[in-house]
Amino acid sequence: MEYGFLGYRSTFMLDFVVSALVLIVPLLLFSLYSVKLKRNFSLHKKLQIVLGAVLLVAVTAFEIDVQIMHGGWQNIVNQREIPLTPEQFNFARNVLYVHLVFAVSTPLFWATTLFLALKRIPNPPAPCAHSKLHQKLGWISTIDITLTSLTGLYWYYVAFVASA
Numbered sequence: 237m238e239y240g241f242l243g244y245r246s247t248f249m250l251d252f253v254v255s256a257l258v259l260i261v262p263l264l265l266f267s268l269y270s271v272k273l274k275r276n277f278s279l280h281k282k283l284q285i286v287l288g289a290v291l292l293v294a295v296t297a298f299e300i301d302v303q304i305m306h307g308g309w310q311n312i313v314n315q316r317e318i319p320l321t322p323e324q325f326n327f328a329r330n331v332l333y334v335h336l337v338f339a340v341s342t343p344l345f346w347a348t349t350l351f352l353a354l355k356r357i358p359n360p361p362a363p364c365a366h367s368k369l370h371q372k373l374g375w376i377s378t379i380d381i382t383l384t385s386l387t388g389l390y391w392y393y394v395a396f397v398a399s400a
């Protein structure tokens with residue numbers, strides 16, 4: 237397939253990651269609802285591991301596609317039918333930099349939260365001495381992935397959808 241499946245001159249993998257970013261937020265909210273209101277710790281654990289695996293696969297495939305297959309995001313944006321003006325191009329670059337702050341820190345927080353939870357929380361999962369730190373790391377990871385998602389979607393809009 238030459239372009240993405242969302243109807244813009246993007247790539248298949250870029251559209252795949254954008255779709256994953258949209259799906260991740262409601263799944264994460266459901267996981268937090270399970271643990272906070274339903275106290276279903278096992279379901280929360282399973283969902284968080286699945287979300288982590290999906291993120292890892294999506295980000296790896298995405299980086300291979302953008303960096304190796306297309307030689308950078310600029311080449312993908314240049315596929316547009318109506319090219320971006322230099323101002324629009326610079327704006328897209330700045331939005332991307334903001335997005336990268338969250339996109340780089342999220343996997344670090346996510347991996348730390350997951351690693352410590354698997355190591356320190358008993359099996360089957362239940363509140364324990366690690367709960368306080370886990371809640372802190374968990375909320376940081378949650379806010380970080382949400383901001384990754386929002387800024388990533390905004391970048392996609394600026395780069396491919398606006399004035400297309």
Ligand code: HEM
Nearest residue numbers: 272277281284349350353357361362363367371374375377
């Ligand atoms: C990156 C992955 C994870 C994230 C982002 C995450 C996020 C969270 C958050 C935000 C809370 C606090 C909810 C509240 O305010 O009450 C929480 C609670 C909890 N999580 Fe996770 N979690 C993750 C992985 C895990 C894993 C792998 C386990 C099990 C091994 C686990 C077990 C628990 C338990 C038992 C609680 C309840 C703690 C308590 O209230 O005492 N979590 N999680």
